[in-house]
Amino acid sequence: MHTNQAVLVVGGAGYVGSHMVLTLQRAGYFPVVLDNLSKGHRHTLKNVECVVGEMSDTELLNQLFTKYQFNAVMHFASFIEVSESIQFPLRYYQNNVAATMNLLDVMLQHQVKHFIFSSSAAVYGQPNVALIDETCAIAPINPYGRSKCMVEAMLHDIAAVEPLQFASLRYFNAAGADPEGQLSECHEPESHLIPLVLQAARGERSHITIFGDDYLTEDGTCIRDYVHVMDICHAHLLALDALVKGRKKMIYNLGTGRGHSVMQVIKTARRITGAAIPFVIGSPRVGDPAILVADASLAMAELNWVIKYKALDDMIAHALKAMKVRGVTLEVEN
Numbered sequence: 001m002h003t004n005q006a007v008l009v010v011g012g013a014g015y016v017g018s019h020m021v022l023t024l025q026r027a028g029y030f031p032v033v034l035d036n037l038s039k040g041h042r043h044t045l046k047n048v049e050c051v052v053g054e055m056s057d058t059e060l061l062n063q064l065f066t067k068y069q070f071n072a073v074m075h076f077a078s079f080i081e082v083s084e085s086i087q088f089p090l091r092y093y094q095n096n097v098a099a100t101m102n103l104l105d106v107m108l109q110h111q112v113k114h115f116i117f118s119s120s121a122a123v124y125g126q127p128n129v130a131l132i133d134e135t136c137a138i139a140p141i142n143p144y145g146r147s148k149c150m151v152e153a154m155l156h157d158i159a160a161v162e163p164l165q166f167a168s169l170r171y172f173n174a175a176g177a178d179p180e181g182q183l184s185e186c187h188e189p190e191s192h193l194i195p196l197v198l199q200a201a202r203g204e205r206s207h208i209t210i211f212g213d214d215y216l217t218e219d220g221t222c223i224r225d226y227v228h229v230m231d232i233c234h235a236h237l238l239a240l241d242a243l244v245k246g247r248k249k250m251i252y253n254l255g256t257g258r259g260h261s262v263m264q265v266i267k268t269a270r271r272i273t274g275a276a277i278p279f280v281i282g283s284p285r286v287g288d289p290a291i292l293v294a295d296a297s298l299a300m301a302e303l304n305w306v307i308k309y310k311a312l313d314d315m316i317a318h319a320l321k322a323m324k325v326r327g328v329t330l331e332v333e334n
């Protein structure tokens with residue numbers, strides 16, 4: 001147990017962040033959340049202090065770092081919509097880069113040196129390889145991906161001269177939810193495939209639009225590496241342990257090494273829910289690569305990361321369970 005080790009979870013009210021808070025609590029840490037609630041939901045957080053504010057607010061950060069002796073900072077507060085990043089690049093650079101710079105500055109002034117950053121497969125752009133490992137060229141194709149690269153570059157430069165120790169974890173497609181149904185995936189508006197498919201299964205939307213069926217894949221639809229959110233959170237715990245033991249910097253892909261097409265996701269969800277899930281074929285989404293699958297063997301070898309929920313079935317079943325629980329919670333709250 002890591003009793004009373006305080007961890008600042010920035011963006012802890014969001015999808016991955018709230019699962020991280022739960023994971024930290026279950027592992028005996030003491031998480032404290034900073035979230036501006038622009039995307040996150042306070043009702044997801046139980047028995048944890050949630051400070052509502054911006055990571056660009058230096059005064060607020062100073063207060064927080066003075067109040068708590070944080071052992072580490074975990075950063076989940078980036079904006080994540082590719083199309084929005086193309087439309088509003090400044091918003092993305094302000095939040096994802098400038099505000100992160102401020103967080104790092106204050107954190108280091110308070111002698112907190114362990115930092116874990118949620119990076120993304122988007123740093124690789126559209127690589128032409130079957131399995132993407134960390135040696136693949138960094139070649140982002142949109143402001144979202146570039147904002148992640150900028151933070152990674154910043155981390156390297158700062159760590160070269162400051163006591164900063166960091167892990168940058170490049171998620172592929174985070175999916176699923178807490179298997180015990182305590183939390184859910186909830187984006188507003190929803191844009192992610194699995195929750196959209198499940199909304200269609202539950203009759204909350206009439207159909208799903210498949211963004212292109214003419215890709216060079218077996219069934220023509222895009223292939224992604226869906227990785228369970230609890231496995232992602234577990235990797236953060238391992239990365240934190242490694243930092244505490246002295247590792248200076250780490251960059252790891254987090255994925256399962258297995259890809260599933262959009263069509264396979266729909267078919268799996270049909271089997272699990274028994275619902276029809278109607279779909280229509282729409283145009284491809286700008287900047288969507290045909291295939292993105294991780295080689296995450298480095299995280300497995302160096303962090304001893306073992307994936308617990310590799311099956312797409314589990315991710316979809318857990319997401320469905322969380323949606324049912326959330327439905328009940330929202331009815332009670334109303």
Ligand code: UDP
Nearest residue numbers: 191192193196209210211222224262285288
């Ligand atoms: N997708 C789709 N219809 C939707 C949403 C997503 O066909 O309504 C596809 C999308 O083109 C991609 C995959 O599902 O190939 C996963 O998309 P998501 O937005 O969940 O994650 P991304 O890969 O963009 O991070």
